[in-house]
Amino acid sequence: MAVRVGVLGATGAVGQRLIQLLEPHPAFEIAALTASESSAGKTYGQAAKWRVDSPIPEEIAEMTVTATDPDEVPDDVDLLFSSLPSSVGSAVEPAFCEDGYVVSSNSSNSRMADDVPLVIPEVNAEHLDLLEVQRDERGWDGALVKNPNCSTITFVPTLAALAEFGLERVHVATLQAVSGAGYDGVTSMEIIDNAIPYIGSEEDKLETESRKLLGEFDGASLTHDEVEVAASCNRIPTIDGHLENVWVETEDDLSVDDAADAMRAYPSLDLRSSPEQLIHVFDEPDRPQPRMDRTLGDGMAIAAGGLRESTFGLQYNCLAHNTIRGAAGASVLNGELLLENGYL
Amino acid sequence: MAVRVGVLGATGAVGQRLIQLLEPHPAFEIAALTASESSAGKTYGQAAKWRVDSPIPEEIAEMTVTATDPDEVPDDVDLLFSSLPSSVGSAVEPAFCEDGYVVSSNSSNSRMADDVPLVIPEVNAEHLDLLEVQRDERGWDGALVKNPNCSTITFVPTLAALAEFGLERVHVATLQAVSGAGYDGVTSMEIIDNAIPYIGSEEDKLETESRKLLGEFDGASLTHDEVEVAASCNRIPTIDGHLENVWVETEDDLSVDDAADAMRAYPSLDLRSSPEQLIHVFDEPDRPQPRMDRTLGDGMAIAAGGLRESTFGLQYNCLAHNTIRGAAGASVLNGELLLENGYL
Amino acid sequence: MAVRVGVLGATGAVGQRLIQLLEPHPAFEIAALTASESSAGKTYGQAAKWRVDSPIPEEIAEMTVTATDPDEVPDDVDLLFSSLPSSVGSAVEPAFCEDGYVVSSNSSNSRMADDVPLVIPEVNAEHLDLLEVQRDERGWDGALVKNPNCSTITFVPTLAALAEFGLERVHVATLQAVSGAGYDGVTSMEIIDNAIPYIGSEEDKLETESRKLLGEFDGASLTHDEVEVAASCNRIPTIDGHLENVWVETEDDLSVDDAADAMRAYPSLDLRSSPEQLIHVFDEPDRPQPRMDRTLGDGMAIAAGGLRESTFGLQYNCLAHNTIRGAAGASVLNGELLLENGYL
């Protein structure tokens, strides 16, 4: 029997992707859609300007949107996927958790809180048990789990695959797609024939979230990893798919072949949305490329390529679909992990 | 009286920019245009598919194109600007030099040769005197001077401005415009809604040319600088303007303010094509941007911005117009330097 | 002595272009800048996110922005250039006119009003005298003159050039640049790798404004031309420059050569912003193109090309820079015409 789920912030870019992924999902059944007050009471078809690349499912179009308020969401809904603006998320997500809902959230608020697991299932599924600490401390029946920022998700799996060599220093430059800023985030006048070498607070997310994700959880508390990360973020005129240039310096010697082997061997999980091969390593030096490779593994794989010896350590490129693996798909995957681990 | 000049490889992208810059130039008079055998004998208007953003000058359109052969270029031409494919350049540039022509070349061949000055006038004008060594060794009446690769020119002036702090390690990621590959270099199917994290042998150019440019010439030989540079190069869907993300680690402490001051104070030259302000430092964190800032100083300035403390040293972005400051304008500037220093 | 002028709606896309054109203009001196209440009191540098391709003039950046209200604009300002949203324009432009200001407006409100001259100086300068009727009827000391919509301006001069052949039926399909919708008008997610075959009420503007522009003014009233026009409008991923495909059926025979001759012979004016050659006719079948040809005549020329016999009558393409010739430049040109004709 499918778990009844809701989508908080259902009309936005990530909200639409969430619906696209959840609607055919055998384990989940969409039973609630929330948005801002101005959309409450409308059908979803009226409230959302649907822009995903598959038609809007009819029964979803006819559902009534409610306000993003625990009182408006049916009690038999167990799991909520949240893609709220972080200012809204920080206000209402705790209220939902207090009311007993389990929330798998893509919003950036609280990602770095000590008792909130920040999870990429294939990388640090064991951090999920931080929820026990969270429930103890906060007295919640519900729970709050976060996935990282889209640009963080893109490169952390490759770092995790190389962790055995002793990660020391990482430089990462990102070439990020416009969809990462939401439908209205980047105007056409800003980005056609242009690039913008700045995305507000994005660099900090790569630098800090990566250390939390690679950290160790001892059952009681989480110690962040000591790898030092420096990030530089750019927006470019691509629709979907974040491309990243990475340099890694490691304690142990790390050859190109060892790195490729480690990435290819890095295990995926049995969760429904996990791709068969988590990291796909290209031998062609000019891959991965956003338009060509963003849909690998239905948008849930990480693509890597261009592995080469750098002046300092190893150098490579990686890519992930920012609104699937990097956002909506990440939250769905965390939902599957919550289900598998008995949190629902 | 204007120096009579010629353009080798006049029909290509850089060749057209050279003509656009040289035609109104008071010190130079275009007296020869060469191209491949298939264009020889045609008028320039017939031979070239003119694609620069100003109309083709009428008297240029009517000039007859000759083969790229010393015998075909009038003897009273003193200075040749070369934008030949490097395979052609390596074959014919020495022949022109032997014949007594002074060649200011943008082609990549011979840039790293011990007796060939690689020059950005504002950075290392004194290297020009390596021509004495060159003439001695090669027995040439003419001379061969090179400008660096477009992506090298973009960041080296900023490094030169920071050299006083003791450059140690540099990481640079580039976001390069399609014009850098020539008119037919990047197809639309390759780059619309896409980015390509690979440009053949480009990374090596940034890593090695930068050390030569920052090196010391003692009157007899050139010692390359010891700064270590790691580069990662990307092509993105912009027409003109290479944007670069740079991390610099220095021996001495280097604050954001010190770096901005050093860049702003870095002197320009009195040469006609040198901009009044060589490095323009933006305070806005989201600048420079290719479409907005590539024409600063008529395309000859370097734009910098986003200076911030990094996890490792200093971090910033820089930008230059790749076919003006990075190619045609660079060769013209070297021509002006040759003239000023009595090599013509 | 320069006429003191103001810009209403100075922070928007057309407002910025107006400043770019007016600041170096010898006949005009910018003495007032207005914007919405939220900008009033700020310096222009603070209020405007400057995005034009030349640096913001320093003295303009330091001017204080006022609300768009006749009481806030100095009395010694004679001429106002308006690029207000039409809803604002329809409310406040009449108030300025009543207060004695002459307003050259790009806003779409009142363009079709019987007593408001809609003017492209090279096409129908004589319509300006409709201002006498306007002043009589409205009791204004000031005056209101309009320029047409950017997509209308692009093709009407070519129709005017062919009018002697007896215009009967016109079909026009437009490929319009994103800047026509203002800075925030088209998001990047809407237009990258895409086209939008709809621009709200744009088709009606082409169909009706063209008839008014080509109409006859007998000193008392204006009769619209009887040419029938059908328009289809598309937004495409270009920054500037509206390209249009036109089919014209005429009463008299109209050969390709006759049409080209008529366009080339169509006179420009002596006004400062009028280009030397109004309509530039290309012989190359693949021109004009937006990026290549939009800056002809400093953005004030009309480019035409691809003239050929159609299944029905004559077929050709035309192009104009939509924010210069099609908007800000059009208003400035009307300002010059007002000055020349003694309305200031």
Add this chain to the structure above:
Amino acid sequence: MAVRVGVLGATGAVGQRLIQLLEPHPAFEIAALTASESSAGKTYGQAAKWRVDSPIPEEIAEMTVTATDPDEVPDDVDLLFSSLPSSVGSAVEPAFCEDGYVVSSNSSNSRMADDVPLVIPEVNAEHLDLLEVQRDERGWDGALVKNPNCSTITFVPTLAALAEFGLERVHVATLQAVSGAGYDGVTSMEIIDNAIPYIGSEEDKLETESRKLLGEFDGASLTHDEVEVAASCNRIPTIDGHLENVWVETEDDLSVDDAADAMRAYPSLDLRSSPEQLIHVFDEPDRPQPRMDRTLGDGMAIAAGGLRESTFGLQYNCLAHNTIRGAAGASVLNGELLLENGYL
């Protein structure tokens, strides 16, 4: 049992799409791949630079490419899909037909020949029997059937749906994607921030192929329809999906509702590649759009929208995926029709 098929010109853009569509096709089995002499002898993986958005099928990558020569193709191959350059196609397609192969061709050569059926199965399947005439006249055991040009396929189904109202005059302006020109057909410098109002001989194809497609076959000869068509063709910066603006004047009155009904009611076929709904009519005025709607019906549907009363008759927009419905999918569909009608 699957019919053994071959792909002529297998390494090009349409060739790759053909392989992508044929490889999973239950009725066809790929048994031969041909390309130019320079590719012969290589594996397909070596010969083709695979750029389609799904990974290259492994067994296809390992097949050996042969020259495009009847002697090189196995005799047990019955059906050939051809996407050769038209100059090559006109030379070798007849040789294959003479040798007994049935050829379903996307190449433009011979499309207008009197005895060559030009077929869109849902529009004029009955024209296929022109093959009897062809075999009689040419003495072929094989047969040659053509699909129209991609821009023709986009609008002809909508005309066919309106034919009952008596088509008289049609104007069509196209906004075509770069993939229609093949991988190297349009350079990035030509099209970024640009549009090109010219595609060589494309307009003629829309004007003449449409009349042949809508013509009547009486069992002996084909009479072209008398509708008059005027076309204007533009290339824009989209990857896939041709968008077209259409004006239709009809003998009988044609309301927007009647037109929408007729399009929606226009029947599809039971062929495997035919979409369930052939023409999808949008009510939203701003649809169809290339990136949003090109994959309707797996890229085999026609999208229409923006139906409105025009100054002259009816006006609307339509869209189809140019390399699927407009090229590779069109040829596959004709292959299915040939199979169903017993020509294999």
